[in-house]
Amino acid sequence: MKIVVKMEMVNDKKFNEIVSILENKYKNVGYYLNFKTPIDLLVAAILSPQTRDTTINKLTPKLFENYHTAADYAHADKAELLSYISSVTFANPKAERIIEACRIVDEKYGGRVPDEKEDLLKLPGIGEKTAVTILINAYGKVEGIPVDTWVIKLSERIGLADSKNPDKIEEELKSKIDKKYWHNFAYILKEHGKELCGSIPHCSKCPLNGICPKNGVTKSL
Numbered sequence: 001m002k003i004v005v006k007m008e009m010v011n012d013k014k015f016n017e018i019v020s021i022l023e024n025k026y027k028n029v030g031y032y033l034n035f036k037t038p039i040d041l042l043v044a045a046i047l048s049p050q051t052r053d054t055t056i057n058k059l060t061p062k063l064f065e066n067y068h069t070a071a072d073y074a075h076a077d078k079a080e081l082l083s084y085i086s087s088v089t090f091a092n093p094k095a096e097r098i099i100e101a102c103r104i105v106d107e108k109y110g111g112r113v114p115d116e117k118e119d120l121l122k123l124p125g126i127g128e129k130t131a132v133t134i135l136i137n138a139y140g141k142v143e144g145i146p147v148d149t150w151v152i153k154l155s156e157r158i159g160l161a162d163s164k165n166p167d168k169i170e171e172e173l174k175s176k177i178d179k180k181y182w183h184n185f186a187y188i189l190k191e192h193g194k195e196l197c198g199s200i201p202h203c204s205k206c207p208l209n210g211i212c213p214k215n216g217v218t219k220s221l
């Protein structure tokens with residue numbers, strides 16, 4: 001039988017203290033997928049769901065060597081494109097999304113990845129999190145906080161947000177975190193999750209021990 005303990009939200013003072021400690025500990029952390037151009041980033045981001053970053057970063061050098069522009073992808077032979085991305089999960093639908101998204105970018109936006117969120121959201125394979133990610137990392141436009149599974153999991157566990165809904169979490173975080181931290185906050189939480197606060201939290205080694213409510217953790221009986 002599983003009991004999920006109701007999470008406890010930290011107050012504003014603790015919230016800022018937590019953000020500041022995490023910012024300080026992970027100050028050199030940044031976006032984790034390698035890319036040189038907005039079209040590289042668009043493609044890497046479409047490949048990313050349910051696939052390890054290391055897998056994406058391992059395959060993209062060869063991929064980017066052979067495909068440079070939206071038109072290159074739009075006119076790609078799907079079997080050939082698949083030969084570069086076969087190590088990702090759901091490679092076939094992702095190849096189709098890449099080709100279609102790049103066709104739209106090529107035909108509708110003259111080959112330039114759009115820099116408006118509403119335009120990005122119309123591309124296949126691009127949801128809210130990815131659109132915000134592209135705007136931040138390709139164009140330096142910080143309009144939100146990308147909410148991925150790490151942000152969902154840790155925001156609840158640490159008491160930073162009172163929801164499992166990505167949109168509500170983003171709004172809650174945005175209302176409390178200084179905008180200067182938005183661009184990196186998701187990557188900081190991800191790093192914290194990987195280093196200390198994964199499925200088995202290492203609380204005794206964690207700089208948040210003593211502040212973090214450690215609630216929201218599922219306990220098995």
Ligand code: SF4
Pocket residue numbers: 157158196197201202203204206207208209210212213214
């Ligand atoms: S490792 Fe423990 S103390 Fe640190 S954030 Fe995770 S649950 Fe909280």
